[in-house]
């Protein structure tokens with residue numbers, strides 16, 4: 001599931017610089033996540049970095065946008081064309097919340 005930000009957002013801005021994919025921006029009312037850039041932090045962290053810093057726990061998994069680890073991993077090459085990532089089969093637990 002791509003991560004989404006709920007209306008509970010207090011616009012603190014803490015999450016934006018934490019996203020390794022630049023998926024978070026300030027919207028008209030609350031901060032928003034571009035789902036096409038969100039990998040649920042697969043490839044970078046073992047948890048969602050935005051959720052880890054959010055003081056009001058409003059970065060949640062979007063039940064309307066369920067995605068597999070494979071789909072999320074596949075997004076990395078598009079977002080970071082010059083960066084090398086471990087192969088999906090060899091992805092360590094430290095780089096995917098799916099492997100904890």
Ligand code: SF4
Nearest residue numbers: 019038040041048050
């Ligand atoms: S889960 Fe990770 S990749 Fe997705 S928006 Fe949050 S920090 Fe960015």
Ligand code: SF4
Nearest residue numbers: 009010012013015054
């Ligand atoms: S950390 Fe949470 S409350 Fe702060 S801007 Fe991001 S989603 Fe909103």
